[in-house]
Amino acid sequence: MKQLSIFLSILLLCLVITTPVNAHKVNVFAYVEAGTIIGETSFSGGRPAQNAEILVQDRATGAVLLQTRSDSQGTFSFSVPDRARDERLDLLIVVRAGEGHRNEWLLTAEDYLPVETDTAPDDQSHAASERQSPVAIELPPQQIALPPPWPEDQLQQIIETAVEKQVAPLKRLMLETRQSGPGLRDILGGIGYIVGIFGVIALIKSQKGEK
Amino acid sequence: MHISEGVLSAPVLIGGGVLTVIGTGIGLHRLDYDRIMNTAILTSAFFVASLVHVPIGPGSIHLVLNGLLGIILGWACFPAILVALLLQAVFFQFGGLLVLGVNTFNMAAPALLCYYLVRPLLARPKTRGVAGFAGGALAIFLAALCMALSLALSDSGFLATAKLVVIANLPIMLIEGIVTMFAITFLAKVTPDLITGSRP
Numbered sequence: 001m002k003q004l005s006i007f008l009s010i011l012l013l014c015l016v017i018t019t020p021v022n023a024h025k026v027n028v029f030a031y032v033e034a035g036t037i038i039g040e041t042s043f044s045g046g047r048p049a050q051n052a053e054i055l056v057q058d059r060a061t062g063a064v065l066l067q068t069r070s071d072s073q074g075t076f077s078f079s080v081p082d083r084a085r086d087e088r089l090d091l092l093i094v095v096r097a098g099e100g101h102r103n104e105w106l107l108t109a110e111d112y113l114p115v116e117t118d119t120a121p122d123d124q125s126h127a128a129s130e131r132q133s134p135v136a137i138e139l140p141p142q143q144i145a146l147p148p149p150w151p152e153d154q155l156q157q158i159i160e161t162a163v164e165k166q167v168a169p170l171k172r173l174m175l176e177t178r179q180s181g182p183g184l185r186d187i188l189g190g191i192g193y194i195v196g197i198f199g200v201i202a203l204i205k206s207q208k209g210e211k
Numbered sequence: 212m213h214i215s216e217g218v219l220s221a222p223v224l225i226g227g228g229v230l231t232v233i234g235t236g237i238g239l240h241r242l243d244y245d246r247i248m249n250t251a252i253l254t255s256a257f258f259v260a261s262l263v264h265v266p267i268g269p270g271s272i273h274l275v276l277n278g279l280l281g282i283i284l285g286w287a288c289f290p291a292i293l294v295a296l297l298l299q300a301v302f303f304q305f306g307g308l309l310v311l312g313v314n315t316f317n318m319a320a321p322a323l324l325c326y327y328l329v330r331p332l333l334a335r336p337k338t339r340g341v342a343g344f345a346g347g348a349l350a351i352f353l354a355a356l357c358m359a360l361s362l363a364l365s366d367s368g369f370l371a372t373a374k375l376v377v378i379a380n381l382p383i384m385l386i387e388g389i390v391t392m393f394a395i396t397f398l399a400k401v402t403p404d405l406i407t408g409s410r411p
Contacts, residue, residue, distance in 0.1 A: 009252060025304055026215070102215040186302040187262070191255045197294050198251035205244050 026052070026101040030093050031171045032112040033164055038077045039105070041070050041095045048074025052097040056081065059090040059106065070095070080112055088113065212275050212354060212380075213261075213299070213314055216307030220365040227361065228312030234289035234319055242287045249405075250287050253280050258295040261305060265383055272383045278350030279391045281322025282329055282343070283398070283405065292319040313361050321353030333406050339399055340392050347391025348384040355380045 026049050030039035041049040054076050056066035065081045084091055088109040096102050150158070219227075242250060260274040280288040293315045299305040306314045325346040332342035359376045363369035399406045 025213075096218075102218050104217075187259060190258050190298040190302045193298055194254045194258060194294055195251055198247050198254070201239065201242070201290075202244065202247045205242070205247065209244065 026095055026097045026103050028093060028095040028103050028105045029171075029174075030105050030107055031168075032080075032107070033168065034161070036077050036079050037091075037093075037107065037112060039070075039075065039093060041074045041076070041097065041103075043097070043101075048072070049095065049097040049101070050074060052095050052101075055094040055096065056084075057092040057094060058084070059092045062092075065089075065091070084109075085113065212273070212318065212358065213296075213306035214310050214317075214358060214361060216309055218365065219310060219313060219361060223361050223364045224309060224313060227310075227314075227316045231289065231293060231312040231315040231319070234286070234316065234323070235293050238286040238289035238291075241285070242290065246284075246287065250284055250291050253284060254291040254295045256280075257292060258298055261299055262303070265386060272380060274383065274390070275318060275351060275354065275387060276390070277318045277322040277354060278325050278347035278387055279394055281319075281325045281350055282333070282346050282391070282395065284322075285326045285330075286323060288322045288326070289315070289319045292322070317357040317361060318354050321350045321357060324353060325350045333395065333399065336399070339406075340396055343392035343395030344388040346395070348388035350391075351380055351384045351387050352377065 026041060026043055028039060028041045030037055032038070039054070041052050041054070043049055049070055050072050052070045052074070054068045054070060055064055056068075056078070057064050065084055066078055068076055068078055070076045083089070090109055091107040091112070093105045093107060094102065095104070149155075257276050257280055260276040263274040265272050265274070277288070277292065280291055284291055293311070296306060296311055296314050296318070297308075300307055300311060328349070329342045329346035332338045355376045356373060359369060359373035362372050362376075366372075395406060
C-alpha cells in the first residue's frame with residue numbers, strides 16, 4: 001500500500017511538472033476598429049478555434065442578429081449590424097466551438113458606437129454664457145478668441161482614429177493576458193484542496209468507525 | 212470532455228445532477244478508510260491530467276484518466292471525479308458549476324462500467340495488458356458518447372454530434388489506453404492486491 005502511494009505520488013509529480021499551461025476552454029475577445037467588429041477565438045493555450053460558430057445576440061432579448069464563423073486563424077469580423085446601431089443594443093458575442101465548448105463576450109453600445117455628440121452644442125452654449133460671465137474675464141483673451149482649428153466633429157473623428165490605432169496593440173495584449181492558462185499556483189492550490197477534502201472524508205469515516 | 216455552462220437544457224442538468232448525487236453517495240459509502248489516501252492521490256492525478264493537452268485533431272483534447280480511476284477505485288470514482296471537476300471548474304474555468312453533475316456523470320459512469328468489465332480480466336497476467344488498454348480506451352469512448360447524448364438531448368441530432376465528438380477523441384482513446392495499460396501492469400507488479408483483489 002505504501003509503495004502504491006509512492007508510485008502514485010511520483011506519477012502525480014510528473015504530471016504537475018510536465019504540464020504545459022494549456023487545456024480545455026474556449027476564449028473569445030472582440031473589439032471595434034472603424035465600424036467593424038473584430039474578434040478572436042482560441043482554446044486556452046492559444047490554439048485558434050477554427051471554423052467555430054459565432055452568434056451575435058442582443059443582450060437584452062437574446063435575439064440573434066448575425067451568425068458567422070471563425071476562419072483558420074480563429075478570427076472573425078463583421079460590420080456592426082444596422083439594427084444594433086439604430087437601437088443601441090448591447091451585443092453579446094457567443095462562440096460555440098462544438099463539443100460543448102461555449103463562451104461569450106459582451107460588447108456594449110458605448111464600446112462600438114461613436115460617442116454621442118448631442119452634448120456638444122450644450123457645451124458650446126455653456127461656454128458662451130461663461131464668456132459673458134465675470135469669471136470668463138479672468139482668462140487670457142486670446143484663448144477665447146481663437147476659433148478651433150477644425151470643426152468639432154471632424155476633430156473628434158481624428159482623435160478617435162488616432163486613439164484606436166494606439167490602443168489596438170494594448171487590446172491584443174489584454175487578450176493574450178486573459179488567455180494565459182492556469183498556473184502552477186492554481187494546480188498546487190487545487191491539489192491542496194483535494195487532500196483537504198479527502199482528509200475531511202477520512203475524519204468523518206474514522207468517527208463513524210469508533211461509534 | 213467538459214461541457215461548458217449554458218449549453219445544456221435544464222432537464223439534462225437536473226438529471227445529471229441527480230445521477231451524480233446517487234453515484235457519489237454509493238461511492239462514499241463504499242469508500243473504506245484504508246483507500247482514502249489512494250482515492251485522494253488519484254483525484255489529484257485526474258485534476259491535473261486535464262491540463263495535459265494533446266494537439267491532434269480538430270478540437271481541443273486532453274488526458275482524462277477516467278478509465279484508470281474507474282478500474283482502481285470502482286464506485287469511489289464518483290466522489291473522486293466530482294471533487295476533481297469541481298476544482299477544475301473553480302480554478303481553471305473548465306466546465307462550470309451548473310454542469311458539474313452532468314460532467315461528473317459523463318466521465319464517472321463509463322469509468323464504473325469499465326471497472327465491472329475489465330476488473331475480472333486483470334487477475335490473469337496474460338490478459339492484464341490488453342484489459343488495461345481496453346479499459347482506458349473504452350472509458351473515453353463511452354464518455355464521449357455520454358457527452359454527445361447530453362448535447363443531443365438539449366439540442367438535436369445525436370448521430371452527427373456523436374460522430375464529431377468520438378472522432379475528436381480518437382487520439383486520446385489511444386493515448387489513454389496506453390497510459391492505463393502501463394499503469395495497470397506496473398501496479399499489478401508492485402501492489403497485486405490492488406489490482407486482483409475482488410473488492411477494492
